Amino acid sequence: MSNIVVFVEQEGGNLRQASLEALGAAHQAGATAVAVLCGDGAQAAAAKLTAQGVSAAICLDGPGTHSPDALSKALADIVQAQSASGFLAPATSRGRDLAPRVAAHLDCVLFSDVTGFAANGGGFEVTRPWLAGKAIATLTTSGAVLCATTRLNTFPIAGGGAAPTVTSQTLNDAGKARVTGVEAKGQAKLDVTEAPVVVSGGRGLKEPEGFQIIEDLAAAFGDAAVGASRAVVDLGWRPHSEQVGQTGKTVAPKLYIAVGISGAIQHLAGMRTSGTIVAINKDPEAPIFKVADYGIVGDAFEIVPALTAEIKAIKAKH
Amino acid sequence: MNIVACVKRVPNTEAVAEISADGKGLDAKNFQYIASFYDEIAVEQAVQTKEALGGEVIVLSLGSAAGSKEIRESMAKGADKAVLLVDEEWQSRDCRATAKALACQLSELKADVVFMGKVATDRDNGAVGPMAATFLGYACVTDVVALELTATGGTAKRETEAGIETVEFSLPAVITCNKGLNEPRYAGLKGIMAAKKKPLDEVQVEVIANQAQVVRASLPAPRKEGRILGEGVAAVPALIQALQTETTLL
Ligand SMILES: Cc1cc2nc3c(=O)[nH]c(=O)nc-3n(C[C@H](O)[C@H](O)[C@H](O)COP(=O)(O)OP(=O)(O)OC[C@H]3O[C@@H](n4cnc5c(N)ncnc54)[C@H](O)[C@@H]3O)c2cc1C
Ligand SMILES: Nc1ncnc2c1ncn2[C@@H]1O[C@H](COP(=O)(O)O)[C@@H](O)[C@H]1O
Numbered sequence: 001m002s003n004i005v006v007f008v009e010q011e012g013g014n015l016r017q018a019s020l021e022a023l024g025a026a027h028q029a030g031a032t033a034v035a036v037l038c039g040d041g042a043q044a045a046a047a048k049l050t051a052q053g054v055s056a057a058i059c060l061d062g063p064g065t066h067s068p069d070a071l072s073k074a075l076a077d078i079v080q081a082q083s084a085s086g087f088l089a090p091a092t093s094r095g096r097d098l099a100p101r102v103a104a105h106l107d108c109v110l111f112s113d114v115t116g117f118a119a120n121g122g123g124f125e126v127t128r129p130w131l132a133g134k135a136i137a138t139l140t141t142s143g144a145v146l147c148a149t150t151r152l153n154t155f156p157i158a159g160g161g162a163a164p165t166v167t168s169q170t171l172n173d174a175g176k177a178r179v180t181g182v183e184a185k186g187q188a189k190l191d192v193t194e195a196p197v198v199v200s201g202g203r204g205l206k207e208p209e210g211f212q213i214i215e216d217l218a219a220a221f222g223d224a225a226v227g228a229s230r231a232v233v234d235l236g237w238r239p240h241s242e243q244v245g246q247t248g249k250t251v252a253p254k255l256y257i258a259v260g261i262s263g264a265i266q267h268l269a270g271m272r273t274s275g276t277i278v279a280i281n282k283d284p285e286a287p288i289f290k291v292a293d294y295g296i297v298g299d300a301f302e303i304v305p306a307l308t309a310e311i312k313a314i315k316a317k318h
Numbered sequence: 319m320n321i322v323a324c325v326k327r328v329p330n331t332e333a334v335a336e337i338s339a340d341g342k343g344l345d346a347k348n349f350q351y352i353a354s355f356y357d358e359i360a361v362e363q364a365v366q367t368k369e370a371l372g373g374e375v376i377v378l379s380l381g382s383a384a385g386s387k388e389i390r391e392s393m394a395k396g397a398d399k400a401v402l403l404v405d406e407e408w409q410s411r412d413c414r415a416t417a418k419a420l421a422c423q424l425s426e427l428k429a430d431v432v433f434m435g436k437v438a439t440d441r442d443n444g445a446v447g448p449m450a451a452t453f454l455g456y457a458c459v460t461d462v463v464a465l466e467l468t469a470t471g472g473t474a475k476r477e478t479e480a481g482i483e484t485v486e487f488s489l490p491a492v493i494t495c496n497k498g499l500n501e502p503r504y505a506g507l508k509g510i511m512a513a514k515k516k517p518l519d520e521v522q523v524e525v526i527a528n529q530a531q532v533v534r535a536s537l538p539a540p541r542k543e544g545r546i547l548g549e550g551v552a553a554v555p556a557l558i559q560a561l562q563t564e565t566t567l568l
Binding site for chain 1 (some may be wrong): 329331332333334335337344354356381387395397412414415417424439440441442443444445446447448449451452453456457458459460461463474476477478479481482483485486487488491496497498528529530531532533534535536537538541542544545546547548550551553554555557558560561562564565566567
């Protein structure tokens with residue numbers, strides 16, 4: 001059976017959902033996964049990998065874990081030491097930063113943000129979007145190792161498997177670039193790429209304060225993130241980190257709710273692979289209704305608070 | 319200081335995808351081209367770096383001989399000269415082949431700092447910057463939203479899911495630019511006139527073969543026909559019911 005090295009992100013001993021999905025992609029292709037974790041809490045997180053189809057876990061510590069160049073070199077060395085035929089990382093900001101460097105160290109191409117990963121002959125094949133999802137390509141590589149990052153909210157999480165053997169390594173090379181700090185954003189808010197529900201607002205909300213109804217709806221779901229169209233980001237109403245679309249983030253939540261967003265081609269490119277799409281817009285001709293599973297025509301300032309109240313009531317019953 | 323901004327020619331964001339006759343690529347015949355969105359931020363950052371620290375800004379592109387329009391635009395905004403690595407197959411090159419071709423030229427240019435886009439809005443790799451840096455042995459910081467640079471190194475802030483991360487690095491380095499790093503300037507008439515006289519070096523290159531092999535390219539399945547549930551607040555119960563029966567979220 002082929003071996004795939006998977007970069008598994010953890011935070012304070014907790015495995016990140018996106019990493020479990022990357023392990024799920026490896027499992028789905030019938031491969032054995034070797035998980036690599038790093039930072040404080042790596043050992044605790046590795047101990048939680050028992051049910052994810054992972055044969056071995058390697059925990060990295062030392063100054064090199066704070067340097068993307070040193071860490072990516074260590075990952076490439078592990079891929080070679082394991083004679084792995086694949087390397088996967090989740091398409092998180094850390095994964096997207098490391099994976100191209102790992103691929104370069106291995107002299108291999110990288111497939112970014114793949115939405116499909118399967119066995120093909122002795123190797124693997126991937127599917128990934130081109131032109132922000134306006135086309136889809138199925139690809140293989142002639143390189144020795146298939147390197148890819150997996151799109152968030154796309155791969156099922158694998159179950160079963162024995163507990164991995166855990167080993168550790170210390171990276172002493174401090175690297176050429178070093179992360180020296182993180183300024184966390186307020187109250188552990190979910191990022192639009194990670195959240196199972198995204199509630200997005202556009203220019204139809206009229207003013208920055210109009211986003212209160214979006215924030216309230218997101219809060220009613222609990223595990224939702226707030227997204228935005230580029231128009232309102234450019235107006236300075238919302239931060240760029242919330243922008244969905246071709247020049248923002250590509251999201252694929254289980255539920256995407258677009259409020260007061262017209263549905264320009266660049267916006268659709270960033271959200272059209274979402275599970276269920278709901279649109280609320282006062283213009284029945286708005287292009288967003290062409291991709292929406294469910295639409296309500298009318299004034300967001302009346303509809304959204306009513307929806308929020310209903311959802312709160314349902315959640316309160318659970 | 320040798321400052322380089324990498325600019326890729328890509329189809330504009332209104333482009334409609336059509337699959338080429340061989341079923342393995344995109345039909346380019348109706349494409350209109352622009353400089354990739356984030357590359358405009360890279361050019362602006364390069365010009366601001368020159369204004370602060372001195373040196374020369376060189377625009378580097380691997381692309382079609384017909385792609386000099388985007389390069390002239392960058393020079394109109396303050397870049398001093400340009401190198402165009404002529405490759406008519408640039409659109410279908412994989413990220414490894416592109417990164418190697420650029421890295422080779424960057425080393426020849428003795429680049430101290432290289433600005434690239436966070437991702438090119440055609441194949442959405444988001445890979446060429448960190449790959450080229452790795453081939454060159456340069457430091458690299460990706461998705462940068464704020465930057466302080468000196469003659470020997472710098473501090474960059476990058477956007478992550480958790481918040482804003484601070485990274486210290488030494489030069490030479492590749493910086494990939496995210497939205498928010500700066501506001502690209504417009505080219506003035508004087509700049510446009512001056513750009514016509516700035517040197518644009520066309521270099522013929524042999525790019526290595528792709529490792530990426532396209533099995534097939536296709537258009538995404540259209541989403542199934544949606545339903546307008548109704549108008550105004552009266553339609554909210556129908557939406558709740560649909561979400562309860564068709565998702566596991568409520
Ligand atoms: C190079 C390039 C890149 C781009 N990248 C992106 C990108 O990444 N993401 C992105 O989103 N856009 C992007 N755009 C911009 C895009 O083309 C649109 O301009 C933008 O998405 C429009 O934002 P909007 O829908 O909020 O605003 P509008 O188009 O102005 O739409 C507002 C909508 O709100 C509705 N409305 C008004 N009042 C109400 C009300 N009271 N209740 C309910 N509905 C109401 C209106 O009917 C309308 O449909 C890009 C454009 C370019 C050129
Ligand atoms: N053909 C090219 N010519 C010049 N720069 C390029 C080319 N391809 C990629 N780049 C640079 O690398 C960045 C990321 O591209 P990519 O990895 O393809 O998403 C772009 O924003 C450019 O700055």
